[in-house]
Amino acid sequence: MKLSRKHIKDILITLSVLLGAFGLSLLFEYIFDVHEHITTVFIFGIFLISLLTEGYFYGVLAAFIGTVAVNYAFTFPYFSLNFTIPVNLISGIIMIAIAVLTSALTTKLKQQEAMKAESEKERMRANLLRAVSHDLRTPLTTIYGSGTTLLENGAEMTEEQRKKIIAGIKEDSEWLIRMVENLLSITKIDSGQVKIIKTPTVLEELIDSVILKIKKRYPSQKVDIDIPDDVVIIPMDAILIEQVIVNLLENSIQHAKGMTNLSLKVFTLGNQAIFEISDNGCGINPKMLEFIFTGYYTSSDDISDSQKKNAGIGLSVCATIIKAHGGSIKAENLKAGGVVFRFILDTESDYEA
Amino acid sequence: MRHNKYKILLVEDEANIRNLVATVLDNAGYQTILATSCAGAKTLYASYTPDLIILDLGLPDADGMELLSFVRKESLTPIIVLSARTNETDKITALDMGANDYITKPFGSGELLARVRAALRNNRFSSHDGRLPGGRFILRELEIDYDARQVFLNAEEVKLTQTEYNILALLSENCGKMMTYASIIKAIWGDYTPEGSIKKLQVNMANIRKKIGDKPGETNFIANELGVGYRLNA
Numbered sequence A: 001m002k003l004s005r006k007h008i009k010d011i012l013i014t015l016s017v018l019l020g021a022f023g024l025s026l027l028f029e030y031i032f033d034v035h036e037h038i039t040t041v042f043i044f045g046i047f048l049i050s051l052l053t054e055g056y057f058y059g060v061l062a063a064f065i066g067t068v069a070v071n072y073a074f075t076f077p078y079f080s081l082n083f084t085i086p087v088n089l090i091s092g093i094i095m096i097a098i099a100v101l102t103s104a105l106t107t108k109l110k111q112q113e114a115m116k117a118e119s120e121k122e123r124m125r126a127n128l129l130r131a132v133s134h135d136l137r138t139p140l141t142t143i144y145g146s147g148t149t150l151l152e153n154g155a156e157m158t159e160e161q162r163k164k165i166i167a168g169i170k171e172d173s174e175w176l177i178r179m180v181e182n183l184l185s186i187t188k189i190d191s192g193q194v195k196i197i198k199t200p201t202v203l204e205e206l207i208d209s210v211i212l213k214i215k216k217r218y219p220s221q222k223v224d225i226d227i228p229d230d231v232v233i234i235p236m237d238a239i240l241i242e243q244v245i246v247n248l249l250e251n252s253i254q255h256a257k258g259m260t261n262l263s264l265k266v267f268t269l270g271n272q273a274i275f276e277i278s279d280n281g282c283g284i285n286p287k288m289l290e291f292i293f294t295g296y297y298t299s300s301d302d303i304s305d306s307q308k309k310n311a312g313i314g315l316s317v318c319a320t321i322i323k324a325h326g327g328s329i330k331a332e333n334l335k336a337g338g339v340v341f342r343f344i345l346d347t348e349s350d351y352e353a
Numbered sequence B: 001m002r003h004n005k006y007k008i009l010l011v012e013d014e015a016n017i018r019n020l021v022a023t024v025l026d027n028a029g030y031q032t033i034l035a036t037s038c039a040g041a042k043t044l045y046a047s048y049t050p051d052l053i054i055l056d057l058g059l060p061d062a063d064g065m066e067l068l069s070f071v072r073k074e075s076l077t078p079i080i081v082l083s084a085r086t087n088e089t090d091k092i093t094a095l096d097m098g099a100n101d102y103i104t105k106p107f108g109s110g111e112l113l114a115r116v117r118a119a120l121r122n123n124r125f126s127s128h129d130g131r132l133p134g135g136r137f138i139l140r141e142l143e144i145d146y147d148a149r150q151v152f153l154n155a156e157e158v159k160l161t162q163t164e165y166n167i168l169a170l171l172s173e174n175c176g177k178m179m180t181y182a183s184i185i186k187a188i189w190g191d192y193t194p195e196g197s198i199k200k201l202q203v204n205m206a207n208i209r210k211k212i213g214d215k216p217g218e219t220n221f222i223a224n225e226l227g228v229g230y231r232l233n234a
Helices: A005-032 A038-052 A057-074 A086-156 A159-190 A203-217 A238-255 A306-324 B015-027 B038-048 B064-074 B088-096 B109-125 B162-173 B181-188 B194-211
Strands: A199-202 A224-226 A233-236 A262-269 A272-279 A328-333 A339-346 B007-011 B031-035 B052-056 B079-084 B101-105 B136-139 B142-145 B150-153 B156-158 B222-225 B229-232
Touching: A005 A038, A005 A057, A038 A057, A038 A086, A057 A086, A086 A159, A086 A306, A159 A238, A159 A306, A199 A203, A199 A238, A199 B194, A203 A233, A203 A238, A203 A262, A203 B194, A203 B222, A233 A238, A233 A339, A233 B194, A238 A262, A238 A272, A238 A306, A238 A339, A306 A328, A306 A339, B007 B015, B007 B038, B015 B031, B015 B109, B031 B038, B038 B052, B038 B064, B052 B064, B052 B109, B064 B079, B064 B088, B079 B088, B079 B109, B088 B101, B088 B181, B101 B109, B136 B162, B142 B162, B162 B181, B162 B194, B162 B229, B181 B194, B181 B229, B194 B222
Parallel strands: A224 A262, B007 B031, B007 B052, B052 B079, B079 B101
Antiparallel strands: A199 A233, A262 A272, A272 A339, A328 A339, B136 B142, B142 B150, B150 B156, B222 B229
């Protein structure tokens, strides 16, 4: 049976504190000739052990060892066990009581912290759900309304009117598709403790897939690509990272006003792969830069256009995905104008080549 | 509407999607036969012998996979699977069970028709031309001489290693069909050991794509589907 890291740590703590207490007691006893505070030293040791280790086991164990040690080595009669003397018995009971109480207290504290983190996560999820459901109503209104109108009055409309209404249906359903894709990605990560399954992915294939998607949505948009010539293999959930790059490119296409140049650059540095998506558009308000990955925009923001709300969700999805991969993501305004979004992934693979 | 010669069996239980796909196919000149359940599809398949099947995997009476294996026991009729985006494993299972291609919902009508055309064309290609003496494969500027084991791009020879040639030849014999990693690895190396061999395949594929001039985002010949496999675009 393999001991887990946590157990090994707990055992080490218990042993070293007990040894320390023992050493200190020897010091008191033989060098300073003090006999009164040996029990106190052990009680303090047991308090420390109960505080630092998981659960009740180690604290209680240490209390027993401490009681026996004190009884055996430091109290009269020396180097023999004798529990009939009330003083020895009492100090033993006190040590065990302290161990149990401290362990109970720390365990309860840890539980409370976990609960707090959980409820915080719940709250964020509820916020997201509220924001999204609200945003979903706009395109649904268009689609539902257009459908009804075409069905009831389609015959009386001019060809041009019909085309316009149908184009609206198409546009808003495309918006819905993207939104749902983002939501699916988030639920894939958020659902419980499921860890991301990383598979080795060829960078070139990933970029190929991304660019084809962008081309399909924005046929006239050119993206400059700069990736290493060598075959670079990065462990990742390719579908999720694809979504990150698509979101970032799309964000530039939709929000970087005055953009003439959009580029996607990937290079490796040591065992890290650095992805940069940059544009030369209008840049991002420095005040917003800080919150761009964390906040789903709320109604207090001066944004009324639903397209922009989508961008907020898109970027938080990016941050969630990169975080789940153990990487980092940042946005920076460029001196020459425009923005660069940069995220970093490890190229080290857990797999045998 | 004038019909071309192709009959397509559409198996889909959701009425709106069935309606939409049927309309798109009908307007493109295909003759469509509609089924709403696995059992119904089996009967229609037997009596009409369609040229292509479009199959939704979630059917009310049985899993679409059942129809897939039922058809594959009898014929090589191309099958395109409709799938909702869940995970790659569903797609891989369907492809490995003999589906030729899959389309993820939601899809556009253009995409659907392109896949249908490719699957029908694929069926004409895969007549084992490659195994016959003097067999040649020609796809736009790409030409493969199976006897000499040579590949040409714009009439100029492309130098491929043995393994690279074998992979490209395999894709060409299955032109238009999405080939999963596992199926390619099994055909080329014979042994299937998950992580290592996929990496070997990916590296070889990166070299092939470079040599035949495919650049990221400008896929001319070989399309890659992340986490699933590769297809030579017909």
